[in-house]
Amino acid sequence: MTERSALRAALAAASEDTLVYDLDGIGRQYTALRTGLPGVEVRFAMKACSLDEVVGHLARLGSGFDAAGPQEIAQALSAGVEPGLIHYGNTVKSDRNIAGAYRLGVRDFATDSREDVAAIARHAPGSRVFCRVSTSGNGALWGLSHKFGCSPEDALRVLGAARTAGLVPSGLSVHVGSQQMTAEAWAEAIETLAALLDALNRRGIVPDRINLGGGLPALGVLDRWGRPLEPPIDKMFRVIRDGMERLAAVNAGPLRFLLEPGRHLVADHGAIRAHVARLTSRRRLDGIREDWLYLSCGKFNGLYEMDQLRYRLEFPTHPGGRFAEALVAGPTCDSDDAYAREGGAVRVPRAVASGDPVWIHSCGAYATAYTTRGFNGFAPLPYTCVGGA
Template sequence: MSLERIRRFLAGQHPPSPFLVIDPAVVTERVREFARELPHSLLFYAVKANPEPAVLRAVLAAGGGFDVAGPAEITACLAEGVAPDRLSYGNPIKKPADIAFAFDRGVREFVTDAASDLAHLAEHAPGASVTVRVLVDAPASATPFGRKFGCSPAEAAGLLRRAAELGLDPAGVAFHVGSQQADPAAWDAGIAAAAKIFAEFPFRRLNLGGGFGVTYRAPVPSLARYSAAIRASLAAHFPAGAPETALEPGRAIVAGAGLIRAEIVLVAQRGEHRWVYLDIGRYNGLAETENEAIPYRVDAGPGERGPVVIAGPTCDGDDVLYQHTPYELPLSLKAGDPVEILDAGAYTASYSSVSFNGIGPLRTYCLD
């Protein structure tokens, strides 16, 4: 068990909290699990979830590629020995200078969803492969993308044709069902849309994005259930044979590999509610508690429990983690007591601010 390995690693060590500990062995196993369940899909790990070098090395060792969102992530991957042909620039929002940076370093896979970005690609990444991202109406996820990314299927077909006219390689279509998607059937809408585009402009790769859920406090389907639903949808919408598929999981690869160790700063009774303040909050690692979207498991030890409001340490009034989601913690909690936040490997350290209230980024330690 990774939790046991991490606790053994921390035994006798007392680094200042808060901090994140990552077990790269879990990352390796999750990449291999995706390969078993969806064996004919290319995997591009979403680096934004956790760009820690040990995580990148674990993905690489397991045979994965990388979904990068900008020059810094490209540089980080190349520094760990990743070949440029294993990088996919998946962010449709990019400066022309960033496209040129990527192309100069050997990146040849790009995602787009707008004519102006396509023109920038033709100018700064001549001959590169492009995948067009489509907007789909997927079931609600914990952190949806709204309408920020993606174009209509008709626009996508037009962009693929235009890419060919510009000398680019119109490789495929992409979509994303939203992060922490709990419905295995959510991918069907995107696959159906892609099939309609394929009938008008055949392409060779369908990027299914990420979104695979992680069990925090509430269970989510197994990867086997997700993959079975995806395979069934591909068979239904592409009866003559589906294009090559690609995946961009981030959370599902690294969340379970991480544990945050924090401590109690203050316990205060405010009216009817007991408030427990941690030394970690929205701005130094727990950004995904915004709107209480991600309900982490919190372990504060044994003892009789009672309801609490959980808040972060800063002087910002929005730095409240959970006041609507019911949490119960030991009644004996006091300042200085340790707290563990489980399954915290994704979107924690990479989301923490540089120095809000003078608090530094979330420190990360990795097991060997």
Template sequence: MINPRIKSFLNDRKPDEPCLVIDLDHVRRNFDAFRTAMPESAIYYAVKANPHPEVLRLLASAGSNFDCASVAEINMALEAGATANRISFGNTIKKERDIARAFELGVRLFAVDCEAEVEKVGRAAPGSKVFCRILTNGEGAEWPLSRKFGCAPEMATEVLEHAHRNGLKPIGISFHVGSQQTNTEAWDAALESAATIFKEMETRGIRLTMVNLGGGFPTRYLKNVPVLAEYGSRIYGAIRKFFGNRLPDTIIEPGRGMVGDTGVIRSEVVLVSKKSAEDRNRWVYLDIGKFGG
């Protein structure tokens, strides 16, 4: 269903070329919805979801922090008005020179998932805070992100202890339950693993304080999805269950859930054809690519 404001804009402008139209008021409503549903968690918007300067400026002015995957995204967030202490370099696989550049820009929070990455951060960003990403199964997500980034939970303790030995400040654990995650219970197992890691690190003299809950919060396309309040209730319940009275600080990294339903791509049908006289399928060609936008 097209937002009435966007529909009116397109009817008035009648653009000749494909375009993406974003309703910034809708972005702000989504930000406020996250803050209401998960008030105890710091919001780190995943810049890769939509890095348009107007979107970033709005979120920066609203008080959002930013999850950045590259130096380019860090610069975008800074240019939008964010300060460096509101930025996380959340990519677990980074060039050492990019870590150094982020450090020069004032960033002091980095993601890691192996000892080699820890050593790069130790050399290029001495004294910085780090958190270790662990693997999850991604069940229930339309786009699982469970294999490429992160380490086995039992390895995370070694990674974090290695960070401590390298002069860094290990502060916590992160994970990502998969994009467009419609199962509100998907965070449970990862939180249980995180709590186990917290306890083990304490026996090693290292007290962790933060859990990065990642993203995965869905947006509505054609199917209904659970409302944010359901996610907040379930996730906070799991945190209390596994961490007891020593609750960690928490971070969320909404991307798609923040901006996925806030805009419309306007496109034009260029051709409708068949591949043979007997072909029952119609091929519909647009003036825009599926992935290129």
């Protein structure tokens, strides 16, 4: 089948609500990333979609994996991934989890504090550590600038402490924010990394790897106002390639470059076949009339990020006709289970009736990862994978 037709065919064939992943589409996205950024080693961020089929398909293509804990590490190993292609990318980890990862063969650990370095030295002796450096998060839908990462000044102390503790101060990492929409974010991060590499070299620490983190965007989602997001992906790749050359020239030794894409690989190749619960109309207290489209799927069973972005809706049995401007919400008794109100509503065919199918596109990232076990009794969606043979 041609690109995307397998996914659409599976949506059309489904008679019940289901989440569909196109493994061949994910593979094409992986290949395009490797082509656009030659020489970069991919470590797929498993948190974005940890389905065995997706992990296994990427493993067969040669991807490595960014894991957040021993459970994800064990899953990657079960898919046949060598421990050397897995890193423990979470800076938040207990002594038990460090020891568990070490027993499983992992020797690459992210860190951002001297306390964590001391724990790694105790429970994963001799391992390689890479220090996560904070970024502003500007330009991203989710900035990620508070919980993770340290200042460049602290990074010098952290990697110095790692060397003293008998660990290998192997590298630096950044994360420019999830669904990053600007190339400038990587340019700023690279400037920070270049200055930090120079400072480390002068202290006799010569990193051998730079992890440029996650943040590469999905291409098919809308912003919360319903406008198409048009990230300059070619410009992003160009800035990253130029930055790699800059960092390699600064460092006193050779550098390997890693990237941790998550949503960029899977978001646009996952879609949900849901159905309409009801299209309604009612007045607010201020007298303004609103139309509401309630779906069988929402924030708690597949569309967790609906408060920050919009997923494209397609109504296959109503391609035309008159339209309503409706607010979109999921089925639960939770007011957060809805698209953000800012920016207006979504065009919905007025003829839709309860039970009509609706296809929700570009929702492959975090669709299963954030699903509850059954909030309000609405069960997690079943899923199917097409392609990947």
